[in-house]
Amino acid sequence: MSPFSTPPVVAIVGAGPAGLFAAEYLSGHGCHVEIFEQMPSVGRKLLMAGRSGLNLTHSEPLDLFITRYGPAQDWLTPAVLNFPPDALRRWAESLGQECFSGSSGRVFPKSMKASPLLRAWLNRLAEQGVQIRTRHRFTGWEASRLTFESPSGPVTFAADATLMATGGASWSRLGSDGRWASLFPAETSPFKPSNCGFMPNWPDDVLQRHDGEVLHSVGLSFQGTETRGDLTITPRGLEGSALYALSASLRDAITSTGTATLSLDLRPPLSEDAILKRLQNQRPRESQSNRLRKALSLDSASREFLRQATPKQATPLQLARAIKALPIVLTGTDTLDRAISTAGGLRQDALDEKFMVKAHPGVFAAGEMLDWEAPTGGYLLQGCFSTGLAAAKGVLGWLESSVSGIR
Known part of the structure; x- marks a missing residue:
């Protein structure tokens, strides 16, 4: 039973894997969720990854898997343990996308593509009442309202909580341009190319x-x-x-x-x-x-x-x-924009253990906009899904604490 008499409004900025997964969790737990995406369509980097075979995660032992996050492993371990590779595989299969492990241990949908999974996923989100607004670029806050540039001009939006999942700073033509970093100058480490030439x-x-x-x-x-x-x-x-x-x-x-x-x-x-x-x-x-x-x-x-x-x-x-x-x-x-992923972004010390930005109460962050990196092989997507869920749970806990008056 939901603790909310009226569904709290959550704004999610960014419609990649972390943002979409957070939206699924929050909308399934009594929240009204609206996603704002600056590109004309959602999941563009996910679809690009699927062109060569959508590598969702990896099947190696979890204790070895965790080490792939290098210096950030201590930070990400609780999130990955809470939503490990087996859970990601089961989630994909719940969308009708049966998975298999290749000879290298990498896990793929049998279709090898991202588009069937994304279509089924968007249908699920629509059934849960999630609303998606494309062509909305986040520009900051005006008082307590979020501000966006849209085709019809400036737009503001009032939310009870915000979850940022705007990606890193590579492949800007797919939406990950890193421009959001100017809104968090004191909390962000400089971007660096990762998985690059x-x-x-x-x-x-x-x-x-x-x-x-x-x-x-x-x-x-x-x-x-x-x-x-x-x-x-x-x-x-x-x-x-x-x-x-x-x-x-x-x-x-x-x-x-x-x-x-x-x-x-x-x-x-x-x-x-x-x-x-x-x-x-x-x-x-x-x-x-x-x-x-x-x-x-x-x-x-x-x-x-x-x-x-x-x-x-x-x-x-x-x-x-x-x-x-x-x-x-x-x-x-090679250039930052051509890198598969990026290091840098919101630092661990700028967030609490629930992935809330300390300087911005009620604003949470997940995915590649956080300062971690990992090699290709399924570790990048797993990190996005796991931190997306962890931040969504942080949002829900924060909203529930406001209802109970213990925040």
């Missing part, structure tokens, strides 16, 4: 010449952490999930010292000795390029990178060592 100290013509080529199943290591996956060459540098997993430490090293040296293993399954034997079995008169191609099936990009990193008349041993640990000096990140 990096620029090596190679001549521009090398990148242009190999644009679009992929180094398949290579190994990467930095500061004792090793990853494996595909590395894509673009005119801006290097991209790929294996690189994204190292992005936080690489970015921070570049910020601190100006460069970061990444170690690239071009043939992870083979030992240095095995590579050396294959090279020694080639005819001495063969060119270095032909020996690398015939002995190890190295593509043209890998062969060029080895030429740059080894002496002109490199010995088989020098080549073998370079193939297993090719140094790549990185000098910068």
